[in-house]
Amino acid sequence: GKSYLDSLPQPPKDGSPKDNAAWWNGLTPEQQTAHLSLNAAQVGALDGLPSTVRDEANRVVLAEKRAEFQLRLDSIPPAPKKYIGLGRAMRVNPEWREWDKRYADEIKTLEKNLKGMNAIQARFDSTGKEGLPEAYLLGFDTKGGGRAIVANGNPDTADHTAVFVPGTYTDITQTEKYIHHMSEMWKETHALVPGQNVSTVTWIGYDAPQSIVPEAMKKHYANDAAPDLNRFMAGLEYVQGGDDKSHTTLIGHSYGSTVLGAASNQGDLRTDDIIAVGSPGMLVEHAKDLDVEEGHVWSQSAGTLDDQVPLGGKFAGLGGDTEWWEEVLPFGTVWGSNVPSDEDFGANIMQNDAESHTDYWRDDSSSIENQAKVVAGQYGKVQRG
Structure with missing residues (x-):
């Protein structure tokens, strides 16, 4: 099997979504089948391939x-x-x-890994229940903290796409919780746009900080994650057919919003709207510094008594660029940088009824309802905070 696989055209090394798609489309059906059977892990990780192909490959890896x-x-x-x-x-x-x-x-x-894998399988098994669409496994790996990228509905044909990036403590054991968040987001959004296609994606695609102090006060986790997120978003846009084919929203919770900021700083972040939830900072001082049009950055924060993460982010200096000498100062020295829930940051502040840092996706809450209105592009219906 290995000698036969080695004889076939191989995926491009560090290829762009366009390069990956060109390689896949250039294979014969027999060669595609061989890669899916013998090289599933690499095929499933290639941004730019159709979601149906990545799903088939990653389900093979998951089962194995x-x-x-x-x-x-x-x-x-x-x-x-x-x-x-x-x-x-x-x-x-x-x-x-x-x-x-x-x-x-x-x-x-x-x-730990079996818990995450069983959660993915449970989502497959729940297709059709409470109206949930088919699920697509767009990424899976057990290395490090684990990777799981799961979509509700096919993003390739979606009129509205949301990608959720979770924050501190994220690893494969959190898969069930975050899949549920985006399943509820799919239901809320789908109800707002009957007759249109919706896809909501859980992106556990990076090694997140595993402690508040000191890890979540560091920027390198976000900077390391940014290239992977940018490639994934570019791949989505490519298979959808261009930036005007789907209204796309990126949702970052906690340190996940810092990842969004890093991705915006490092490249062309392929999204129409950004929602920062309980954000400790996005590595920029103002919403206008992010890679979306003016007026398309949104923020939710439960307030200091219920969610202290934004305040902690200000102490850590995650709200904007800092000088090299500020990086080595004790925590709390760099004070006063903007976070998305600050009025001066310039985001659209959305109403929410969260009672803690992890409560923004409670079923039937106004927090998730307002996020869904942004995902659906119904900005005029969003309740402002």
Whole structure:
């Protein structure tokens, strides 16, 4: 199989969405089938390929990894008793200590990834329930914190597309929660535009900070994620047929909004609207500095008592560019930079009824309803805050 695969035309190295599409379209049906069977992980990761193709490839990878991880987990022997002896003579069992040293980390890794994979499969199985459309797996990997890019509805044919970028603590274990967020977003948006196609995408496509201090106070996580997000958005635009084919909205929650800012700073961010939710800062001082037309940046924040992340972002200096010497100063020294919920930032402030930093996507909330109105392009219906 490997020798046959190696004989076929290979995907372009670091290809653009256009390059990737040209390679795929240049293959014969037999060659395409071979790549899907023998090279599924690489095919599923190529921006610019049709979503149906990426979904087919990534489902192969998901099935293989899910089986592999479950078999590995099932093969681990049960833990011996942790303690032996009685009363004051009770002590930690040396056999348990050896078992824990050998297997504990592996069990944690396997269970973490299986939780995310099972959540993806559960979304596949829920297609048709409560009106949910077909799901498309546009990206999947178990490396690092894990990757999962899941779309409700085919983005290639969508009139309205929303891409959700989550923030701190994001990894593959959060897949179920974030898929639910975007499933509800699909329902809310679809209800506003009957007869039109809607796609809402959960983009767990980067290694997010795993702590508030110090990781979420650093910029490099956002700067490292930005090229991947830009490539993904460029790929979506390409398969849709151009920037005028779908109204696109990027939604960044918490540090996810910082990723949006970094992507905007690094290149041509392919979106019509940006929604920053509970944002600690977008690495720019004003909305006009972001890569969308004036009036198309939106913000939601529950207020300092319920959501302290925007205040924390001001302390960390995530609200704008800082000098090199400011980067090495203690946290809290760089104070006063704008975040999207500040009036001076210049975003459209949207009403919300969130009661905490993680409450902006509560079912039937005004927070998610207002976001959906932006996703649907119905700006006049948005309740202002």
